[in-house]
Amino acid sequence: RFAPSPTGFLHIGGARTALFNQLFARHHGGRYLLRIEDTDRKRSTEEAIDAILDGLDWLGLGADEAPVFQSKNAGRHAAIANELLANGKAYHCYSSPDELQAMREAAKAEGKPMRYDGTWRDRNPEEAPEGISPVVRFKAPQTGETVINDHVQGEVKITNDQLDDMILLRADGTPTYMLSVVVDDHDMGITHVIRGDDHLTNAFRQTQLYLAMDWIVPEFGHIPLIHGADGAKLSKRHGALGVDAYRDMGYLPEALRNYLLRLGWGHGDDETISDQQAVEWFDLKGVGRAPSRFDFAKLENLNGHYMRQADDARLVDLITPGIAERLGCPVNEIKDTLLKVAMEGLKQRAKNINELTDNALFYVKSRPLTLDDQAAGLLDAPARAMVAELASLLEACGEWSAEPLEEIVRTYAEKSEIKLGKVAQPLRAALTGSKTSPPIFEVMAVLGREESLGRISDVTKNST
Template sequence: MTVRTRFAPSPTGLLHIGNARAALFNFLYARHHGGKFLLRIEDTDRERSTQQAVDVLFDGLAWMGLTPDEEPVFQSTRQARHAEVAHHLLTQGLAYRCFCTQAELQQMREQAMAEGRPPRYNGYWRDRDPSEAPPGAPYTVRIRAPREGETVIPDLVQGEVRVANAEMDDMIILRADGTPVYQLAVVVDDHDMDITHVIRGDDHLTNSFRQAMIYRAMGWDLPAFAHLPLIHGPDGAKLSKRHGAQSVVEFREMGYLPEALNNYLLRLGWGHGDAEILSRDEQIQLFDLDGVGRSAARMDYAKLLHLNGVWLRQADDARLANDVAERQAGRPDVTLDDTVRARIQTLMPGLKDRAKTLVDLADSAAFLGRHVPLSFDAKAEKLLTPEARTLLGLLARDLAVIDPFDAPTIDAALRRFAEHHGHKLGQVAQPLRAAVTGTTTSPGIDATLAALGRDEVMARIGAVAQ
């Protein structure tokens, strides 16, 4: 058997990290077992489904590296097939027409609640002849739920789950307008796509019992089910906006790397030893469903931020330089030409050591593309005393003639200058950093000057020196 998993989101908003984790687990499980990972867009809610949301889904999955192995399936294009299955069940006597009006259904619910029973459909049309209905009356199609026994589903995460069949009513599978309901469409699509494993959030667990009715009525084998615990906020409550970011788009805009988000989401509810940082190849090699816990996982934003810093430091400098350039594009205070791009990449080893996100990285690299005269923050301004400006004027003479203008030569020149003038190195480096960056933090001053280049350094010092 070839393992075939699927991620089946509804395109009604942003890609939530809970859904992103489900997509990741489906992807890794398929890869681990040498199978296929598929994508189905459940867009039958035409009022809420938008092309913009579809584009966001595709973009988010591509950014996370979760590429499906086959062309995406759009559920809305398969309604004729869904209706075909409903009519097959109807002709086989496994489903029936229900002519109840909304008022009658409401009366049933109210009566059941008054009698202390669950507000379910009472099967009024289950055994009645359709000829009893008024001519031309609209109807829905309902599946005949088993009345006795229980439905048992072995779940690869939750264990064996069961429900008494008496607790399930005859659910609608085809609406009065002929459109299929979600439960029918999901089953038909999973069957036709040869899905072997349905891996999804445990908020779908109760759906499995209803879907099992359709599988068994059609004589189809059930897929293996695995229902993942949901992601909660740090306080154990349902994850919400008050906790922080919830969507892939938000984390991307905040400067997180896809490797870090993937790594964090994998370890959120799945464990394998003490390894914290796992490459994609390692994730594929190690992942299986037996490591998924049953309890809801709590989002730890600080842990994710830490992981992002680790992945930033491991990332390729050229790639990070491109990411920084994209984030700086359009900023009025920053020039972004080939010279500045080269400066960013040259200084990247030092820049990324201090950063936790790409936003941090872009902000810390902004001075490399700023124009003379620079603006100075309060701390830098405080360092640029008249005495410091005079000292910088003297230092500029030495820096103008050193050769080559590289980090080791610059470091040696600064040390000689400080010793000659009776200063500690920091007393020279601190105002120098303020003069060339406009701030009091940067990578090593020797590497910073080398990245800026002699001409730019001379111009920046000259703008403040006395």
């Protein structure tokens, strides 16, 4: 299961955790479930829940069943705490705020973490002071050790005297995170808990709760966190953290999914891994213990690969909103068809959807094109005269396609004793308004005879 807290966006680390859970379930023929841990009602928002669900759907990580909302199970959680009370495995604690503060200060003075001292563990509740609403604490084992055979971290153990009696129910009767997680995982039939290794210490306490309830303890796999390129824990200063930001930056979901898969998990030297291969190959044995470093350059290269593989019509659909925004008007059917014809060449050069949108814009701009500074610099008076002369030769071209157009331009360059680039660059500037574009003869073929000659005419009519 993937169990995010809806207090913000879908974090990139959370997305990788969801992916590992989904692939593990698929590989073993199991179920991949989603639980929204919304017990912090003040911080949990509908907007955050929607953002998580939307991000998961976009990445192809939607759960196999409807999500479980933890807040709706509070009654069940409290019932389990009361069952532990009835069985002598939990107790009411009446320690006052002042007493707890004294424990904190004493621990701090000794340089130790705060641990509840067990004052009310075996004390008669009849001695309870007035005016104190009790919490319910778990009566944790005080001897022996708790051992976890983790699928990623290996055998991890802790002596039980290092763990204090954690709170199960707050004074207002609401369940704590630790209790809620155990009860929900049990009720949902979770057999494997795959999550970040920042939860490893929680696993000891949760294991004790499972054993106290005589429930089957799930198997654990605690995966390392994602760090930035500098080796520090991934944070806002490293760049985008939310999945929505990567979508806005123009990454394809399959590219991000592939990148996250390879971030901490490996299968030989394979870099590009299909969804089918991922399901077939994935297992927790391939997950390393060391934190992985997020590398934007690798993600961008991988995204470029998936863009070149992507269906042209799909890419046109993805760039159409950006094209319309830049043009200030909707993309009509004629322009849509033009973009689909152009896409095979366009997608070879772009690393993301935003770049692809920018690169495609010249195809559908209205005449006369606005030249950028570099293009204008290429079209001085001699260059305009040369392009005008070339245009008269191009007008006579029978079949308007890349090969015969290139032959005309090459022949002209040879007869004029000019390097092909010296001819092609001004021609590109006139046709695209820019210094860079897909191969210029391909551009001319896509634009067609009328549009190509018209654009050339726009920049050459004042050349004489």
